[in-house]
Amino acid sequence: MRNPIKxxxxxxxxxxxxxxxxxxxxxxxxxxxxxAVVGTQHFWDREAFNGATSTVEMLGGTVVPVDGGxxxxxxxxxxxxxxxxxxxxxxxxxxxxxxxPKFEALKNAGIPVFTVDHPSPHAVNNTTSDNYYMGTxxxxxxxxxxxxxxxxxxxxxxxxxxxxxxxxxxxWKYVLQDYPGIEIIQPELAEEFANAPEDARKKTLDLLSQxxxxxxxxxxxxxxxxxxxxxxxxxxxxxxxxxxxxxxxxGPDTLEIMAEDGSPFVANVAQQPNxxxxxxxxxxxxxxxxETLLPQTYVDxxxxxxxxxxxxxxxELGYGSLD
Amino acid sequence: MRAEARLSAWLSDLVGYxxxxxxxxxxxxxxxxxxxxxxxxxxxxxLMQSLPVVLVxxxxxxxxxxxxxxxxxxxxxxxIPATAVLSAGITAQMLTLGYPLALCAVAALVAxxxxxxxxxxxxxxxGMTPLLTTLAMFVAVVGVNNVVTASRRxxxxxxxxxxxxxxEIGGMPLGxxxxxxxxxxxxxxxxxxxWGLNLQAAGGSRDAAEISGxxxxxxxxxxxxxxxVTGFVCGFFVLARGSGSSPGVQDNLMLEMVLAxxxxxxxxxxxxxxxxxxxxxxxxxxxxxxxxxxxxxxxFWTGLIKGSLIxxxxxxxxxxxxxx
Numbered sequence: 255m256r257n258p259i260k261x262x263x264x265x266x267x268x269x270x271x272x273x274x275x276x277x278x279x280x281x282x283x284x285x286x287x288x289x290a291v292v293g294t295q296h297f298w299d300r301e302a303f304n305g306a307t308s309t310v311e312m313l314g315g316t317v318v319p320v321d322g323g324x325x326x327x328x329x330x331x332x333x334x335x336x337x338x339x340x341x342x343x344x345x346x347x348x349x350x351x352x353x354x355p356k357f358e359a360l361k362n363a364g365i366p367v368f369t370v371d372h373p374s375p376h377a378v379n380n381t382t383s384d385n386y387y388m389g390t391x392x393x394x395x396x397x398x399x400x401x402x403x404x405x406x407x408x409x410x411x412x413x414x415x416x417x418x419x420x421x422x423x424x425x426w427k428y429v430l431q432d433y434p435g436i437e438i439i440q441p442e443l444a445e446e447f448a449n450a451p452e453d454a455r456k457k458t459l460d461l462l463s464q465x466x467x468x469x470x471x472x473x474x475x476x477x478x479x480x481x482x483x484x485x486x487x488x489x490x491x492x493x494x495x496x497x498x499x500x501x502x503x504x505g506p507d508t509l510e511i512m513a514e515d516g517s518p519f520v521a522n523v524a525q526q527p528n529x530x531x532x533x534x535x536x537x538x539x540x541x542x543x544x545e546t547l548l549p550q551t552y553v554d555x556x557x558x559x560x561x562x563x564x565x566x567x568x569x570e571l572g573y574g575s576l577d
Numbered sequence: 578m579r580a581e582a583r584l585s586a587w588l589s590d591l592v593g594y595x596x597x598x599x600x601x602x603x604x605x606x607x608x609x610x611x612x613x614x615x616x617x618x619x620x621x622x623x624l625m626q627s628l629p630v631v632l633v634x635x636x637x638x639x640x641x642x643x644x645x646x647x648x649x650x651x652x653x654x655x656x657i658p659a660t661a662v663l664s665a666g667i668t669a670q671m672l673t674l675g676y677p678l679a680l681c682a683v684a685a686l687v688a689x690x691x692x693x694x695x696x697x698x699x700x701x702x703x704g705m706t707p708l709l710t711t712l713a714m715f716v717a718v719v720g721v722n723n724v725v726t727a728s729r730r731x732x733x734x735x736x737x738x739x740x741x742x743x744x745e746i747g748g749m750p751l752g753x754x755x756x757x758x759x760x761x762x763x764x765x766x767x768x769x770x771x772w773g774l775n776l777q778a779a780g781g782s783r784d785a786a787e788i789s790g791x792x793x794x795x796x797x798x799x800x801x802x803x804x805x806v807t808g809f810v811c812g813f814f815v816l817a818r819g820s821g822s823s824p825g826v827q828d829n830l831m832l833e834m835v836l837a838x839x840x841x842x843x844x845x846x847x848x849x850x851x852x853x854x855x856x857x858x859x860x861x862x863x864x865x866x867x868x869x870x871x872x873x874x875x876x877f878w879t880g881l882i883k884g885s886l887i888x889x890x891x892x893x894x895x896x897x898x899x900x901x
Binding site: 291294303316317318319320321323324325326327328330331332334335338339340350351352354355411412414415416441444445446447448 | 611612613616618619622625626723727728729730732742815818819820821823824825826828829867870871873875876877879880
């Protein structure tokens with residue numbers, strides 16, 4: 255699986271170095287691009303934001319950045335500010351249903367909207383990871399890790415609120431249909447959007463007291479992995495070694511946890527948020543160059559199964575070395 | 578000697594005007610640097626975005642008027658933003674289940690009144706500190722709301738709720754008109770009625786109020802109920818703004834409510850929390866934060882800039898008060 259990823263990275267690198275850029279074929283010269291991000295506390299959000307803003311600037315554009323502070327309403331409101339300040343296009347990173355009317359207003363004002371991880375009928379293009387692949391892969395890895403049977407608790411607050419989470423959690427469940435021995439504990443757990451690790455830590459401690467040793471096999475986080483940091487903390491605090499953890503995103507913080515000896519965090523699918531943000535900015539330039547974009551641009555992901563692969567992924571994604 | 582006293586009074590007056598001058602200066606700087614900042618459209622945007630904060634600030638101002646403006650021992654109600662999200666959560670959840678809006682609103686109002694009455698009882702009957710009581714209530718009410726909404730985002734597209742964001746009356750956005758009417762009503766109640774004068778007397782000096790036959794405990798209790806009602810109304814504006822209820826809204830709302838209300842005190846001649854000061858504070862905080870965003874200020878610095886600005890303004894206000 256790794257070689258295609260390497261190839262994709264190399265292609266992306268080549269694309270950035272091609273004469274298309276050098277001869278000014280793609281350019282945002284004289285354009286002002288609003289970049290709205292839901293928050294900058296989390297690695298994923300921040301990297302997607304950095305990727306988008308640095309690429310806009312590299313292409314000669316000016317950035318008007320706005321940060322929602324991981325509050326979906328503030329994030330949505332920020333689009334009004336971009337509309338009013340007369341930007342030429344908007345890149346919007348994440349966000350829940352509250353942003354839809356704002357996208358519509360921008361579109362009606364003739365300002366094209368490019369989304370990251372948020373498919374919308376009002377957007378020209380959505381750049382995202384291959385969420386379908388992420389959801390099924392983590393389902394297979396988790397099922398394998400518990401031997402194809404057992405009880406699983408899932409943090410899944412956003413399956414109905416965010417489409418990307420609907421895909422990831424929905425396909426995870428789809429895979430589990432073929433494992434009749436795996437039972438998803440009801441009701442599902444609901445993690446908070448902000449302060450996710452601490453919130454998940456408390457909820458996991460409650461869960462562990464409800465399900466003593468031998469009655470719980472895995473805890474999965476349905477859409478991302480910041481809560482998994484708190485889940486691992488809680489398992490360590492409670493001295494539980496019978497429960498494995500799986501989640502999605504694979505930033506340096508969670509890959510480091512996976513790379514520890516005896517880590518309960520056994521599987522993940524790593525994304526490339528910086529490349530996603532950067533690709534979205536390139537798409538803006540393509541749009542202004544008159545190219546027709548597909549509604550979705552998919553950026554490759556890197557499945558991570560176990561400690562050794564976590565260390566390898568950490569190095570491969572350019573986060574440094576864990577050896 | 579007399580000249581010196583006059584000079585010092587003049588200086589203290591000057592320091593007193595500094596908070597306002599600094600904010601006006603910052604706004605002037607923003608309007609020179611941010612495109613479209615000084616437009617009617619942007620003014621409307623500032624007002625629209627500040628509506629939820631304005632409502633909870635008005636509620637808090639009433640509580641502070643009744644309890645006195647010492648942040649620790651005086652009147653304060655930190656639970657208003659939690660009441661607001663509870664109102665939004667109950668309404669959103671019940672609308673999703675198919676109940677009519679009027680019934681949802683009644684259920685939300687009852688829940689908010691229960692919060693207000695519990696606050697009132699704990700503070701004025703049992704004598705608990707408002708700061709701790711309402712902080713605990715904040716946590717508890719957010720917890721209840723997490724149960725009601727299962728900590729999930731709920732979309733709302735009821736036309737009456739969206740009207741708070743989109744409808745206009747005579748060219749003015751309906752939301753702004755309604756909030757002006759609500760704040761105006763509270764102002765009349767607090768300044769033109771016997772109840773309001775008693776409320777201010779209770780907050781000014783509890784002992785003096787008791788001697789003149791006013792029951793301060795009762796007024797403090799009533800102020801918590803009024804605050805809960807502003808939270809109830811705010812819930813609908815939260816729903817309108819976000820096309821539904823998103824978890825976590827209360828945190829930012831609480832922070833902005835406290836900042837704006839006490840920042841507002843810097844604009845009052847006597848440096849006390851007033852209704853108009855609180856409302857002005859809420860609008861100015863929104864204007865400055867929108868201004869910085871329109872200017873394209875680095876997102877990693879905006880928190881520091883906003884925070885420092887508020888500290889400077891409040892510090893000058895405190896200096897002016899000491900100079901008196």
